[in-house]
Amino acid sequence: MKEQISIPTSKVQRASKFVKTGAKVGGNYIKHYSKKLFDPSRSRDELDADNAEDIYNSLSELKGSALKVAQMLSMDKNVLPTPYQDKFSLSQYSAPPLSYPLVVKTFNKYFGKSPEELFDSFSKKAVNAASIGQVHQATIKGKKLAVKIQYPGVAESISSDLKIVKPIAAQMFKVSTAELNQYIGEVEEKLIEETNYSLELERSIE
Numbered sequence: 001m002k003e004q005i006s007i008p009t010s011k012v013q014r015a016s017k018f019v020k021t022g023a024k025v026g027g028n029y030i031k032h033y034s035k036k037l038f039d040p041s042r043s044r045d046e047l048d049a050d051n052a053e054d055i056y057n058s059l060s061e062l063k064g065s066a067l068k069v070a071q072m073l074s075m076d077k078n079v080l081p082t083p084y085q086d087k088f089s090l091s092q093y094s095a096p097p098l099s100y101p102l103v104v105k106t107f108n109k110y111f112g113k114s115p116e117e118l119f120d121s122f123s124k125k126a127v128n129a130a131s132i133g134q135v136h137q138a139t140i141k142g143k144k145l146a147v148k149i150q151y152p153g154v155a156e157s158i159s160s161d162l163k164i165v166k167p168i169a170a171q172m173f174k175v176s177t178a179e180l181n182q183y184i185g186e187v188e189e190k191l192i193e194e195t196n197y198s199l200e201l202e203r204s205i206e
Contacts, residue, residue, distance in 0.1 A: 003099040004061060009153030011160045014062055018164050021058040025051050025172075045083070051172075052087040060095050064154035065161040067091050067131040068187045069169065080173055097129035098151065103136070106152055115147075122147070132194055148197065155195035162188055 008014045032047040059067045073079050074088035098106075103124075104114050115122035119138040126134040126149075133150040162184050170180055193199065 002096055004096045005099045005102060007098065007102070007152055008062060009157075011157060014066075014153070014157055014161060015164060017058055017062055018066075018168070021054060022168070024054045024058075028054065044081075048081050048083040052083040055084075056087045056090065060091070062161070063095060063131055063151045065158045065187055065191050066165050067095060068191060069162070069165050069183060071131060072183050072187060073169070073173070073175075079175060079179070084173070091131060095129045095131060097126035097134045098149075100124040103149060106149060109152075119145070119147075132191065150195060150197060154191075158188060158191050158195070 008017050028047055028050045031050075032042075032044070036042045056070065059070050068091075070088040071091040074085050074091065079085075080088065103126075107113060107115050107118070111118065115136070115138070119140055120142075121139045123137040126136055127146075128135040132154050133148050136147045136149065138145045138147045166180060166184055169175055169183075170177065175183075
């Protein structure tokens with residue numbers, strides 16, 4: 001799987017990504033209706049597939065709450081059109097991992113040291129990558145460890161991302177307000193807990 005060499009971290013950068021994706025989706029609609037002028041019987045299949053591809057690629061790059069919403073929506077087969085469901089379901093199993101230079105940059109920011117300085121060995125390739133972080137294998141004095149690395153900016157952007165995602169999802173997928181509020185509420189509550197790695201550590205050693 002292709003690695004990600006950068007990730008939008010500030011609210012402005014992440015909002016800009018949503019805007020750019022919206023422009024792509026708008027372009028897909030223009031292309032679709034231009035073709036439909038010459039072929040009135042043309043279906044939405046290609047439009048939905050193009051939109052699903054562009055939106056998923058954007059959410060995969062943003063990660064965090066935006067990708068988590070896509071993941072949860074894809075689990076309910078009655079909510080999304082098939083092309084979106086098929087594409088978004090990929091987020092349940094894997095997401096493009098951050099590149100190793102970006103991992104090193106993250107370590108240096110929070111610990112002032114690289115992974116090689118903290119561990120005897122550290123895998124440069126992630127063994128798993130999901131919506132809020134990725135896992136690397138490491139060893140210290142012969143002991144095997146699984147090191148979870150949270151994506152930069154994910155914890156700080158949960159609420160702001162969801163405020164942007166909510167009206168987009170409501171308009172594009174015709175999700176009812178009640179359903180959408182339930183999804184958004186569940187995602188926000190779950191992510192606030194999942195991004196608290198200190199709490200997770202405390203629970204694991206109880």
